[in-house]
Amino acid sequence: MAKDTKARIQTAALELIARQGVQRTSLRQIADQLGITKPALYYHFASRDDLVRSLLQPLLDECETMIIELERSGGDDPRRVLEECFDLLYRHRNVINSLVRDPTTLSELDLGNRLINWRLRVIAMVAGPRPSLAARVRAVVAVGGLADCTVLFDDHPVEKVRPAALEAALATLDRPEPVRRPARRRAPTSPRSSSRSR
Amino acid sequence: MAKDTKARIQTAALELIARQGVQRTSLRQIADQLGITKPALYYHFASRDDLVRSLLQPLLDECETMIIELERSGGDDPRRVLEECFDLLYRHRNVINSLVRDPTTLSELDLGNRLINWRLRVIAMVAGPRPSLAARVRAVVAVGGLADCTVLFDDHPVEKVRPAALEAALATLDRPEPVRRPARRRAPTSPRSSSRSR
DNA sequence: GTCTATAATACGATAGAC
DNA sequence: GTCTATCGTATTATAGAC
Missing domain, CATH: 1.10.357 (Tetracycline Repressor; domain 2)
Structure with missing residues (x-):
């Protein structure tokens, strides 16, 4: 266990981000999850953006x-x-x-x-x-x-x-040319266009 | 112009959010865009989440x-x-x-x-x-x-x-039953499966 | 209905010891 | 490589005047 701390940080970050999104995931959360402190992250990544980019x-x-x-x-x-x-x-x-x-x-x-x-x-x-x-x-x-x-x-x-x-x-x-589609299964006497459009 | 301020807030919020995402859009930005101040927003919405939910x-x-x-x-x-x-x-x-x-x-x-x-x-x-x-x-x-x-x-x-x-x-x-597909246009002598899988 | 002023909190980032 | 301590800056939200 020496230099793979970087990889562990990335794993933890990805896990947190998967649950709550990028913006909601702070460096403090990532550090806490690993049992280290926030400044320690800055030894491995120049900035928060640098970490995200590495992912x-x-x-x-x-x-x-x-x-x-x-x-x-x-x-x-x-x-x-x-x-x-x-x-x-x-x-x-x-x-x-x-x-x-x-x-x-x-x-x-x-x-x-x-x-x-x-x-x-x-x-x-x-x-x-x-x-x-x-x-x-x-x-x-x-x-x-x-x-x-x-x-x-x-x-x-x-x-x-x-x-x-x-x-x-x-x-x-696989529709080389526009054709009138044949009637499809289970389509009853429904109106051709019932949408309220937009 | 009296009570539609609420609608104007929603419009401005949506516009900003469309450009920069939900998390990046602060109440200050929304207020600025409308030429009002931040606390004024709280007259129309109980909280930031309340505003987002209304959208x-x-x-x-x-x-x-x-x-x-x-x-x-x-x-x-x-x-x-x-x-x-x-x-x-x-x-x-x-x-x-x-x-x-x-x-x-x-x-x-x-x-x-x-x-x-x-x-x-x-x-x-x-x-x-x-x-x-x-x-x-x-x-x-x-x-x-x-x-x-x-x-x-x-x-x-x-x-x-x-x-x-x-x-x-x-x-x-429209594929009622699985059939062997006929050869498709433009497929030369390519290998059937060239993927490096996963 | 909108303002000024401010509280409380969290963030990213850095300095410097060890 | 990791720590403690802290800076500067943003944020949401509230109190109270007008």
């Missing part, structure tokens, strides 16, 4: 390399793009839920912009070249829905969720 | 009534469920992006649990009775992807996004 760094690095690699070699294979995305999102689902979905974190630096940029690049790959609006919408649904699956089925084994999620996302994409 | 209340109320109404009358019509969801999410997209996605807000009271509960009820309606895991996954993708569309296409007219999003979500659901 995000692995995710950011892997996103960057994954997307660049996909764009270089596999951007024309939606299944492979979705597979890689699912695996990365699943691997980092803790950090994503605790930190990335927090608007406070997003607004600092250009993290929000970088994430939006990556997302759009993934969507662009999945939507294919010169996509119509409908195709882009399908890509958004596929990618966004896939992301939700990495987080909403925590009680299910990932080996079962993963293929199901990929099939569902790919099914969303 | 969420309309969304919460409408969610509750919408879901109850759907479960009573339209739970077996996925299209109608998705239509109502899209319209509600789109109508409240500002509050949703500013407040609801903030972990800090979610952890207070049982807001997070209520939202998860509603989401699961919507997913259950969309997935149909006694759904398989695959069917539930498709429902998650459909609902989650639909939600993303209300937020990601801000620069497009909603009259175009709405039908496209609904079609995409419904397409996701």
